[in-house]
Amino acid sequence: MTAFVTALGLVLVIEGAFYALAPVLAKILMRQGIAASDSALRGCGLVALALGVAIVWLARN
Numbered sequence: 001m002t003a004f005v006t007a008l009g010l011v012l013v014i015e016g017a018f019y020a021l022a023p024v025l026a027k028i029l030m031r032q033g034i035a036a037s038d039s040a041l042r043g044c045g046l047v048a049l050a051l052g053v054a055i056v057w058l059a060r061n
Contacts, residue, residue: 019026033041
């Protein structure tokens with residue numbers, strides 16, 4: 001459970017830093033996300049999920 005809370009905290013730190021340091025870029029990316037098709041967003045989400053699992057697996061082994 002500690003690892004999960006730590007990971008959640010790190011996600012919030014990274015996202016918070018992105019919005020704090022580059023708010024204009026964040027707005028541009030949000031507009032592009034809204035304009036993207038559902039299948040494109042789903043594909044990007046699956047790629048991000050796979051990369052995340054791979055990174056965690058590599059870090060743990």
